[in-house]
Amino acid sequence: MKVLLVGSGGREHALAVLMARSGLEPRIAVVSDKRNPGLAEAAERTGGRLYTGKPTSPADVARTAEEWSPDLVVIGPEEPLFAGVADALRERGFTVYGPGAAQARIEKDKAYARELMWRHRIPGRLRYRVFTDPREAAEYARAAGDVAVKPARQAGGRGVRVFAEPMEHLGSAVREAAAGYAERLAERIRESYSDIEHAVIVEERVEGVEYTVMAVTDGSTVVPLPAIQDHPHLFTWDLGPETGGMGAVSGPGTTPSFLEPGEYRETVEILEKTVEAIRADTGEPYRGTLSGQMMLTSLWGPTVIEYYARFGDPETANLVHMVESDFLELLDRAASGRLAGYRLEVAEDTYVVTIALAPAGYPNNRSIARGHPVAVDRGAVEREGCSLLYAGVDEGPGGLVSTGSRLVEIACPSTRGYEDAAARAQRAASAVRLLDGHPLVWRRDIGSRSHIEARVRLAERVRKAYLRRRERGETRVYDWIPGRGLLVYDYG
Incomplete structure (x- = not known):
């Protein structure tokens, strides 16, 4: 073929x-x-x-x-x-x-994605406002309290900032920071992109455990893949700037230790409803990957942070050691509308930890991360039982050179748990270096016991809160809009 x-x-x-x-x-x-x-x-x-x-x-x-x-x-x-x-x-x-441009809008235009969710009553939605005028964005962000400010267009995972008011006496400073950032971001997006209507989206801030569920679909049948947790922040313990992803954990089976099977099923149902909504909107079947970047929140349980119209990166690296079915057959059947009856087989006893290595300077100063000669001992990676996946490197007459992004991803499986897979990944990282001495950056905490246990504890707290809200039938949230007054959002 x-x-x-x-x-x-x-x-x-x-x-x-x-x-x-x-x-x-x-x-x-x-x-x-x-x-x-x-x-x-x-x-x-x-x-x-x-x-x-x-x-x-x-x-x-x-x-x-x-x-x-x-x-x-x-x-x-x-x-x-x-x-x-x-x-x-x-x-x-x-x-x-891969979906057409009209359907890929679910990722490209975050304002459209939110509007689609509300119009079709898809669970896991957040309240939001969209802006084109920088001053209007600033005014709303100043009044809204705890918010996430995002570019309305997909911008490679960059540009998202979260503003919280941890103490009352810091509230005004946080609100001014949110207003200033919303104004600057709106100006930058208007200058950089002309293919969407709005510049900035301001959403309610939520807290919880993030995860991604990627699904393969032919527009009618949805085949979900295992839930995987990306780690977008550059530094240990989720600090520093957001990147394209510095690593991921998954397994065993479809549901990692911090997620309940019922929460995974709810996430799949959200993706199924979204596929139906996109078809209703565009009149065409969605054939490709639809991914939900999710958060388990105290408000609504499984909640959509944003959608992807493709496989995630580095999440796809984890699939190398998770999927046991014929993957090409899966994609071919989806592309040709023959996905009904397909059964996905995954490694039920396997944990996978992936780490990404990048030159210092990534992601905010890629000019100093670019142009460094790269050496990789592939055999050393394979001796740890791991897979080496090349990313931000270019092979020329003189060898491998960094392009300014993440260099490689190292995906390591284990049947003994996350810790063992993480230890393999850290040992394998020593097989990659820059020949001119420029430093490499990667995270040492992904898959560690302390990191996984912290995720489990957070998920347990969040789970108690959202289940209590469901038991009480609490489905309404209120918002104050400058110049418009009180708005009521009904999630029921």
Whole structure:
């Protein structure tokens, strides 16, 4: 079976590894804007080819598809989806795994996603306001109290800030900080993007345990994958700037230790209702991945923080050691509308810990994280029983060079628990270095006993609170809007 994979990062390398195991004997070609050594090797090993092209260009990808003539095209990142690459390929008769631009709006436009949830009464929704005018955004953020301020457009996971008032005497300072940030963010988004209506979304702030559930769908049937917890912050104990993801934990089976099976099922139901709502809105079946970045909150239990229209990164790395089914068959059946009756098999006794390594400077100063020579002892990683996935590296005549993002992801499985998997990952990290002495950054706490136990304790506190609210039938929340007065939000 001939496959064309679109993308160039760690997620795409993980997808290539998963698909290469298929009994469909895949030949995997890749269209990428750099020479990712993992993707180049996967293409060579399967009898495919690495094409140089711009993944976000419908013309480049369509031209490559016409030359390679694939049975299936798999689109990895979000920006090609936003740019209409899937639409251009389908217009030419190709079978594509990945939603069209109208459906990928669920990720691209966060204001649309929230509006869709309220209009279709999808559980797990938050109250919110959207703004285009920076001054209006500032005025609302100043009055709203505890809020999360986000770019209304997907911006690679960057730009989100949370403002809380921990003590009464700090309230005015926090509100002024939120107002100033909302105003600056609105100005920046208006300057950077012209493909959405609004600039900023201000949401109610919630606390709890975050997790991601990715699901494969053909628009009718939804096949959920195991719940995985991403770790977006750069530094230990969830401190520092938000990144694309510094690691992830999952297992055993579909539900990690901090999540109850019923909460996982509720999350899947949210994704199923969302797939139905998107089809009702667009008139077309959603064929691809729909992911819910979730939080278990004291207000509503499983709550949607945002949606992804693709597989997460680094969450996809964990799937390398979790999924036992034929992954290529799963994607092919979804792309061609034949997912009914498919049964996903996952490793029920396996824990997985993934860590990402990045050059110092990532994510806020990528110019100093770029251009460093990279050395990787792949054998040392494999001797720990782990998988090495290349991400922000480019292979040139002189060897591997950093591109300014996360270099590699190291995914480690264990049947003995998170701690054992985490220890393997930390030992494997020593196999990666920058030859010019520039420092590497990675987290040492992901999968540790103290970190997992803290998640479990937080989930238990949150669970008691939201179950108590449900028992009492508390479904209303109130908001004060400057110039409009009191608004009532009914979640029932």
